[in-house]
Amino acid sequence: MIAAMKNCLFHQFWRRVLLLFAGMFVVAGCALPPDPSDSGAVTEFLQINDPLEPTNRTVFEINRNLDAAILKPAATVYRTAPEFVQARVNNILSNLRSPVIFGNDVLQGELKRAAVTFIRFFLNSTIGIGGLNDMATALGIEGHDEDFGQTLAVWGVPEGPFLMLPLFGPSNPRDAAGMVVDFMVDPLRLWASSSDRSYISYARTGIDAVDLRARNMDVLDGVENSSLDFYAAIRSLYRQRRIDAISNGQGAATIPAPSMGELPDGPLLSGAEQLSRR
Amino acid sequence: MLNRRGLTTALGRFVSWTRRDLLSLALAGGMVMALMTAPVRADKLEDGAAGFIKSVAETAINSLATKDTDRHERIRRFRVMFNDNFAVRSIGKFVLGRYWRQASDTEKAEYLKLFEDLMVISYVDRFAEYAGESLMVEKARSESENTATVFSTIERPGGAKPIRVNWRVGTNGTIYKILDVVVEGTSMSNTLRSDFSSIVRRNGGQVSGLIDELRAKTTALKAE
Numbered sequence: 001m002i003a004a005m006k007n008c009l010f011h012q013f014w015r016r017v018l019l020l021f022a023g024m025f026v027v028a029g030c031a032l033p034p035d036p037s038d039s040g041a042v043t044e045f046l047q048i049n050d051p052l053e054p055t056n057r058t059v060f061e062i063n064r065n066l067d068a069a070i071l072k073p074a075a076t077v078y079r080t081a082p083e084f085v086q087a088r089v090n091n092i093l094s095n096l097r098s099p100v101i102f103g104n105d106v107l108q109g110e111l112k113r114a115a116v117t118f119i120r121f122f123l124n125s126t127i128g129i130g131g132l133n134d135m136a137t138a139l140g141i142e143g144h145d146e147d148f149g150q151t152l153a154v155w156g157v158p159e160g161p162f163l164m165l166p167l168f169g170p171s172n173p174r175d176a177a178g179m180v181v182d183f184m185v186d187p188l189r190l191w192a193s194s195s196d197r198s199y200i201s202y203a204r205t206g207i208d209a210v211d212l213r214a215r216n217m218d219v220l221d222g223v224e225n226s227s228l229d230f231y232a233a234i235r236s237l238y239r240q241r242r243i244d245a246i247s248n249g250q251g252a253a254t255i256p257a258p259s260m261g262e263l264p265d266g267p268l269l270s271g272a273e274q275l276s277r278r
Numbered sequence: 279m280l281n282r283r284g285l286t287t288a289l290g291r292f293v294s295w296t297r298r299d300l301l302s303l304a305l306a307g308g309m310v311m312a313l314m315t316a317p318v319r320a321d322k323l324e325d326g327a328a329g330f331i332k333s334v335a336e337t338a339i340n341s342l343a344t345k346d347t348d349r350h351e352r353i354r355r356f357r358v359m360f361n362d363n364f365a366v367r368s369i370g371k372f373v374l375g376r377y378w379r380q381a382s383d384t385e386k387a388e389y390l391k392l393f394e395d396l397m398v399i400s401y402v403d404r405f406a407e408y409a410g411e412s413l414m415v416e417k418a419r420s421e422s423e424n425t426a427t428v429f430s431t432i433e434r435p436g437g438a439k440p441i442r443v444n445w446r447v448g449t450n451g452t453i454y455k456i457l458d459v460v461v462e463g464t465s466m467s468n469t470l471r472s473d474f475s476s477i478v479r480r481n482g483g484q485v486s487g488l489i490d491e492l493r494a495k496t497t498a499l500k501a502e
Contacts, residue, residue: 142439231476244462259368260450
């Protein structure tokens, strides 16, 4: 009886959450496109590629509140654990991701990287004792990450407009679809759900979230601290990280950068001299 | 592969040189010479840029790494270093993007001052980590005739994967300045540009709105 009530309450909670998010899409709606005669504004609007910006910002605020209430405190506590322990947890989680990374390496035609992932998984699962120790890196075989969103990008699928997903954070249709596919084909999840041990999947997802949040604590705090528009900064950073990940870190030359055209405006003064001129 | 007819035509061309032909030959020769000398200059640019980043790291170690110096003094030192080694005006202009042109001269001056302030206060603690003892310059690549990218990594304790930091460096031939810092594929200049232009847009396209928010931010950060 109590169990049934609990179950009912649980369902009600999730129905409310879903209704809340659905309602937001109706209420908040879309960003208004700029005046078509203002070409600079139109170019900018297309570049930002965030037609759902008002909705995305609302979701971002909800995510931030959830983070402040649950994830950040959990990650803060986790960070008090000895570094040795944190590294072991991260090793296990990374090793569990290996099969999905391997699949994506193959699908991207990166057979060398696939071999690296395979060897790493073999070494770390055996002499690394179930992934507890990253023996492969110690032997000079360094790991990398891949996901199906990146595979779709390699296949030429465009990212689509920016999306702020409830709970999962910054994304886009391509990466969101990729995330679902990676989740569906994950061997551990398949095994757990087929053998009635779904709690293993939940626990792993939870620990994964805390580990990820803990490792990005300083970076995120720094961005939040120094940015004027945290949402816009996160949107930009997410896209840049994805471009970097898709090119496997080879995209440095394509990033637009300030030019040296402005140098004649007093470059021959030293910093101290410039300051004393104030 | 030339067939017989093609060969005769080519020979025919060879014997009947015109002045224009000679001129284009001379031009082509000149271009080959230019191409042969270009790599040497690129080498010089790359070496210069890499050496510059190494010296910036050295300065950072000497003047910023000392944690016992009080924050006020560290900010003062970093402000000098920032202006010495970064193309502050170029970056500031790039970050404001298309709104730079519509800003008045007073707004530009005010904006640049606040921009420099924000950079100094928010990077004073982080910069010593980026350009500290664990910075390893790996290679440099010229991107244009006066800019180069210096690739470096930052070693981390406990065997964690090193962080990739790329420095976009520009030169006018004598001095070098940092134009951008790209950490793990994320560019400081581009992130700031998205951030700031969003603020201008949300203030009805007015740069004055950005200036107000910058002033509030720097004041708040200084009070910490």
